[in-house]
Structure formats: C-alpha cells, structure tokens
Amino acid sequence: TTLLYTIKFEDVMESQGTALPQITALCELIWGPACSATQEIGHIFEQWSQGFVFSDDCSCALVQDQGGPCSVIVPAQAYIVKYLLFDSETDLDNVSEENRISALNHALLSILLNIGSDTIYVSALTQSVDTASSVEFHGQVTVHTYSRDDIPQHIHDLTETWRSKFGVLSFLYSAVLTRGLSNVTSDLGVMGDSSLIDNTFGHGNQSLLNLMLTGVATPNVFDFTRDVDGMDLVGVQKQNDIGFLTLLEALRYCTVGDFLKCPKFPIWVVGSESHLSLIFSSDMSLCSNESSPFNAARAAFDTFDHEGNGFIPVSELPKLLEMLEMVSEEEYVEFMKERLDPESTGIILFPTFIDEFLPGALDAHESGSGHKQFTLYHYNGLKQSNCDRKVALRPGSAVIYVEYNQAMEARTAPTPLLRVLRSKWPTIEVDWQLTPSIS
Secondary structure (H helix, E strand, O other), rough: EEEEEOOOOOOEEEEEEEEEEOHHHHHHHHHHHOOOOOOOHHHHHHHHOOOOOOOOOOOOOOEEEEOOOOHHHHHHHHHHHHHHHHOOOOOOOOOOOHHHHHHHHHHHHHHHHHHHHOOOEEEOOOOOOOOOOOHHHHEEEEEEEOOOHHHHHHHHHHHHHHHHOHHHHHHHHHHHHHHHHHHHHHHHHOOOOOEEEEOOOOOOOHHHHHHHOOOOOOOOOOEEEEEEEEEEEEEEEOOOOOEEEEHHHHHHHHHHHHHHHOOOOOOEEEEEEEOOEEOOOOOOOHHHOOOOOHHHHHHHHHOOOOOOOOEEEEHHHHHHHHHHHOOOOOOOOOHHHHHOOOOOOOEEHHHHHHHHOOHHHHHHHHHOOOOEEEEEEEEEEEEEHOOOOOOEEEEEEEEEEOOOOHHHHHHOOOOOOHHOOOOOOOOOOEEEOOOOOOO
C-alpha cells in the first residue's frame, strides 16, 4: 500500500503520475455545490457520522443510526447476506463473530472491486476520533492506493477502521475516489442530480445506490442506453449480483429493468420514497430463469419501448436485432418489417416479436409450472422502523400463485412492501411474522 496523500484545501496534487482531486470538488460532488471542506456541512454530516456496526439483536444485521446512509449501509448488508448464504453457506441463525467480520470484509471488498479497475483508493482518517465536525473530518482525511491484487490482503485492517466512527463516510469517499470524480460526474449526466446526497434531507440518491450496486453512478434503472430526444441516457449495462425494486415503480414513476429486477442472486434492495431496506431468500430457483433468452429479448425490447406501451416503432427494429446479436442486414430487416407489421401500422408489438423469434416462449413465461413457496426475509436497519425497535432479519412465508386470485387480494391489503414485491411477482402473497416497514 502507498500513502497517496493527505487531502488539502488547495491545489490538485500529483502522485505517481495520477492527478488527484481537490477536496472541495469531492465535497461538492457528494454533498452539493454549496458545500465546502472549509465550511460546516451541518446536521446532514452528523446523520452520516457512523461506522458499520452490527445489531445487538441479530448478529449479521447492520444498524443504521439515523436517516441518510442507507444507500451505503443497505448495499453492504446485501453483500453480507450474499457471502453468508451463497459463498460460505452459513446458517443465518448461527453467525459467529468471526463469520460476520469475514462477511463484512468480503462485502466492502466486493463493492470496491466492482467499482474499481486496476487501482482502489481507500479513504481513512489520520487518527481515530469519536467526535469531529465536517471541517475537522476533512482536515484529517488521508487516501491510500492499492492494486486489485493487493487489497484483499489488507481488507481486514481497513474494515476495522470503517467499523469505527465516521467509517461509513470514509468508505463512501473511498468508493467515489475509486470511481473517479470525472467518471462520477459523467455518470450523473445532464439529467441527474448535481450531488450524490440530498442536501436537504440527507438521503443518498439513485446514482449513489447504483454506484454501490453496479459500480457506475448512473441515475437510471432501465437496461442499456436509451436515446431520448437526441440524448443518450445511460442505464444499467449488465445483470447485477444484487437487485433493486422500488415503490416508485408501483406508483408508475419508473420501470426497473431486468438487469436489476432479475439479479444473479435472490437479493434485492427495496426503495421507498425516502429509505432503503432489503429483501432476500436462500432459494436460488428464484433466479433460475432470470438470464433466459426470453428475458434478454424483453430487456432489449424495453430499451426501445420508452413509454412501456408494449410496442416499438418499426424504425427501431435494426437496432433491436443488432442489440440481440441477430441478423441485421438491410434486406433481412426489410423482410422482417413486413412480417412483423403486415398492416403497415408503423409499430411492432412485443408478443408478435417474441412469437417470431422465440416461438412459445411467451406462453411458457406466463404459465409457469405451479404455485411456488419459499421463505422471504426483510431487513430494515433503522431501529425506529422496526415495530419492536430491534434490527433483525424478518422471515415471511411467500407464495407466488400461477393465476391472480381475487380472494387472495381481498384477504390481504397491499402494504407498501407488497406493492413493491408485485412489481416483480404480480401474484405474490407473503405472511410475515411481524409486518415489516420499508420506511
């Protein structure tokens, strides 16, 4: 490891030929254009001033002290669950101190490696402190650099520092520096927020969550890149380990693409209007068909169906075929246009498209093979959001029905969490031991 520099208030410094960012630019990108390292940030900084600390009531659940840092803590919790359930096959009811520290090490390492390419930047304080203003904090920030090959050997010691006061902030700064200030600014784009944290309420925005989950700070949740009024809006480019579902989709403000809705592991961050929580299952069959040709075709089609109407303009067919790596020569495309739009309406319907290229796939996708039962867990890191004020992993008995059942709907009022779940599984029902909150 190399001590790269102590961040100063002036001048871009050079080390090993790499231009390093000014602390003011870093503060503005994270906290907002009006924020500076030499001025107090205030109560929002205090909301984020905590370490990665486990609950007294559940050995593998992280505690969030105040509203705000869920956009860092919940992704860390997601990777902790991934490590325990699928990498080390640990019983969640029997997690030892060694197990949970190892899980936290792997979780934070996974996030940084997912963000970084060859070099990982790690932020820490020159000395451990229990209290500090934002000005005092920024006056003590140091940055070290590690190669991808070297950082696994040091992650345990780094995690120990991130477990202490200001650890979440130090890790956030590490993630942003590893991605690079210019890259994060580019990721945000012209349509994104000007900073990663809301400077009124202290919430991390979608760009910050996406940085933690996908390694790129895009503000969008759709798949691939979309051309909207001549602007390229960058979405999520590949299937992710951890997924994302949001109440905003249930409220029809957005549509989450398949790369986040259908992750490699059955773990999803859940978004409400102002908070993040987590759902997960140990049942890998929930992901068994997520990377199927049908889902790939659906994701590509949705890239050109900007309004979610179930059809695309005929003119987009060449790009769609090219994205799916199908034949896209002009003569073949013209033939398929006539075949998919025989009445020259100017549009191609999704069922028509999928029946042509994947015959029978739509019926198989909609019919399924029967009711599916599994255990679903929910996590909310805020004590005040748990009815017994205990941060724990809450189990529920879930059933995905083959057909929508009116009696089922009459029996269970759709809570906010259930509305979120139905954005992925329209016929799901969950019987929780204690009703969870996503706020």
